[in-house]
Amino acid sequence: MFFQIKSYLTFLWHSKNEHAVHSPFVFSLLTKCFYDKKPKPEYAILKKYRKTLLENKNFIEVTDFGAGSRVFKSNRRQISKIAQTAGISPKRAELLFRITNYFQPKNILEIGTSLGLASSAIALGSKESFLLSLEGCQNTQSVAENLFNQQFPDFNFDFVNSEFSKFLKDRSANICDWDLIYFDGNHSKKATLEYFELLLPTINNDSVWIFDDIHWSEDMEEAWKMIKNHPKVKVTIDTYQWGFVFFRREQPKEHFIIRA
Template sequence: MKHLIKSYLNFLWNSTNQHGVHSPFVFNLVTKCFYDKKQYPEYSIIKKYRNSLLENKKFIEVTDFGAGSRVFKSNKRQISKIANTAGISPKRAELLFRITNYFQPESVLEIGTSLGLATSALSLGNESAKITTLEGCPKTQEIAKFQLENSKFQNIKFVTTKFEEYLSIYNLQPTTYNLIYFDGNHSKKATLEYFELLLQTITNETVWIFDDIHWSKEMEEAWEIIKNHPKVTVTIDTFQWGIVFFRSEQVKENFIIRI
C-alpha cells in the first residue's frame, strides 16, 4: 500500500493533461478518446453485463497461477465478489471501450479473461473485430463464456490455457494483433516474457495496454524496460495503465497523462 501511495503521488507530480502534450497523435487521442464525455449507449450494455455478474451468488473453484504457470492457489469464491473486487472498474471499462472504438482494431488479444468484464468492453468497441481472450482458470473462463454468449456477444474466441504455454507454442509468426490488453499476470518476469513473445505480432498501428504498471516495484521496473525498448516509440502512463505504440513515424516520447 505504501508503494502505491508513493507511486501515485509521484504520478500526480509529473503528470499533465492535454495542454502539456505537443504530439498531434497523442493530443488527438487524449482529447477525442480519453476525455470524450459522450454517453455511449454501449456503456449501459457494459453496466448490464456487470450487474449480471454482481447478482450471481454462485461459488466456483478458482485457480490462480504464479510465475511459470505454477498453480499456487485454488479456492472457492463467489462470482459476485470476484466481479466486485477483481474485475476492471466501470470507469476503466468505459475507457477501454473508447480506446477500442477509437482505433477500431481488427484483431484483439486479451491476456486474462477473468469474468469477461474487460472482454465485453473490447467486444463492444468494435463488434466486427476478432477477439481472442486467454484465461488460465477453467471455471472462471466457463462462467465468462456462458455469461458473454448469453448476453449476445458474438465476436469472441475463448481459450483456456496457461499463458506462457499458449504464447510459446502457438504459431505467432503469421499473426498480427492490432490491440493487446495485458491483464493476466502482474509480475515483472511474466510481463516481460509476454512482451518479447508478442513483439512479432505488431504492426505500425498496434496498441498495447498493460494493466497495473505501478502495482509493485517490479512492475515499475518492467514498465521502464518496455518504455526503453528500441521498437517502442510512444508510451502513455495513466497510472493504472501503460499504453504502448510502435509507430515508426513518431518521435520517441513518454507521456504521463491524468485521466
C-alpha cells in the same frame, strides 16, 4: 501500500493533461477518446453485463497459476465477489470501450479474461473485430464464455483456457498481427517482460498495447521502464493504472504521463 501511495503521488506531480501535449497523435487520442464525456448507449450494456455478474451468488473453484503450469492457489469464491474485487472498474471499462471504439482494431488479444468485464468493453467498442481472450482458470473462463454467448451472440470471439506463458511459447498466438493487446494476466516483472518479448513478432505499425497495473510494485515499475526503453517502442502513455505502448515508426520516441 506505502510504495503505491508514494508512486501515485509521484505520478500526480509529473502528470499533465492535453494542454501540455504537442504530439498531434497523442493530442487527438486524449481529446477525442480519453476525455470524451459524451454518454454512449453501450455504457448501459456494460452495466447490464456487470449487474448480471454482481447478482450471481454461485460459488466456483478459482485457480491461479505460478511458474509454468504449477497451481499455487485454489479456493472457492462467489462469482459476485469476484466481479466486485477482481474485475475492471466501471470507469475503466468505459475508457476501454472508447479506446477500442477509437482505434477500431481488427484483431484483439486479451491476456486475462477473468469474468469478461474488460472483454465486454473491448468487444462492444469494435464489434467487427475478432477477440481472442486467454484465461488460466477454467471455471472463471466458463462463466465469461457462457455470459458472452447469452449477451453478445453475434460477436466474433474465442475464449481459450490456457496457462499464458505456455500458450505464447507455443506460438499459438502468432496467428495474425494483433492490432490491440490488453495485458491483464500476471502482474510480475518476469511475466510481463516475457509476454512482451514473445508477442513482439505479432506487432504492426499501428498496434496498441495496454499494460495493466504498471505501478503495482517496484518490479512492475521496472518492467514498465524497460518496455519504454525498448528500441521498437516509439510512444508510451502512463495513466498510472495503465501503460499504453505504440510502435508507430513515423513518431519520434516520446513518453507522456497523463491524468486520465
